[in-house]
Amino acid sequence: MAEFVPINTQEEFDAAIKERLKREREAQAKKYDGWISPDDQQKRISEYDRQIKALQDAAAEAEKTIAEKDAKIAEGAKYRTDLEKTKIALAVGLKIDYADRLRGETPEEWRKDAETLAKDFAASHRTAPLGNPEGAPAGGKNDKRAAENAAYKSMLGSIDSAKQ
Numbered sequence: 689m690a691e692f693v694p695i696n697t698q699e700e701f702d703a704a705i706k707e708r709l710k711r712e713r714e715a716q717a718k719k720y721d722g723w724i725s726p727d728d729q730q731k732r733i734s735e736y737d738r739q740i741k742a743l744q745d746a747a748a749e750a751e752k753t754i755a756e757k758d759a760k761i762a763e764g765a766k767y768r769t770d771l772e773k774t775k776i777a778l779a780v781g782l783k784i785d786y787a788d789r790l791r792g793e794t795p796e797e798w799r800k801d802a803e804t805l806a807k808d809f810a811a812s813h814r815t816a817p818l819g820n821p822e823g824a825p826a827g828g829k830n831d832k833r834a835a836e837n838a839a840y841k842s843m844l845g846s847i848d849s850a851k852q
Contacts, residue, residue: 773798780806 695701724732770788772795777787780802789805790798 776802782806782809 695704773790774784774787776795776798777784777790780799782802782805786802786805790801792798792801
């Protein structure tokens with residue numbers, strides 16, 4: 689066995705525990721191998737925050753672009769729908785003004801509605817009979833007028849006979 693040697697100076701103490709301190713440092717280094725310092729961690733966090741912000745801005749810009757394109761698509765779809773309704777309305781004999789009144793979701797439904805409207809308008813827009821130039825038929829409001837006209841004619845006839 690080794691004989692005990694008393695340590696009298698700091699240099700002797702440092703030399704005696706040098707190997708043990710080296711082993712302890714290696715053990716600690718192995719224990720925290722792969723870890724990063726708090727400063728390095730803060731740098732990484734800052735970089736990730738910048739990347740997240742950049743991606744959020746890009747996503748917001750993409751959403752705005754998508755919304756604009758969706759609006760254009762909807763506008764084009766409305767234009768095509770209006771055009772189709774107008775063609776159907778004209779094909780069944782309706783005025784262009786009635787094309788926007790057609791109901792339904794498909795061209796078949798629009799055509800059916802347009803045909804129904806055209807039938808209703810044809811039934812309700814019959815031509816009125818022409819008036820009788822010789823006088824009004826008997827009955828109704830025109831009877832009173834006919835009686836007045838007859839009274840005036842007789843009065844004029846009596847005036848003419850009185851002059852002669």
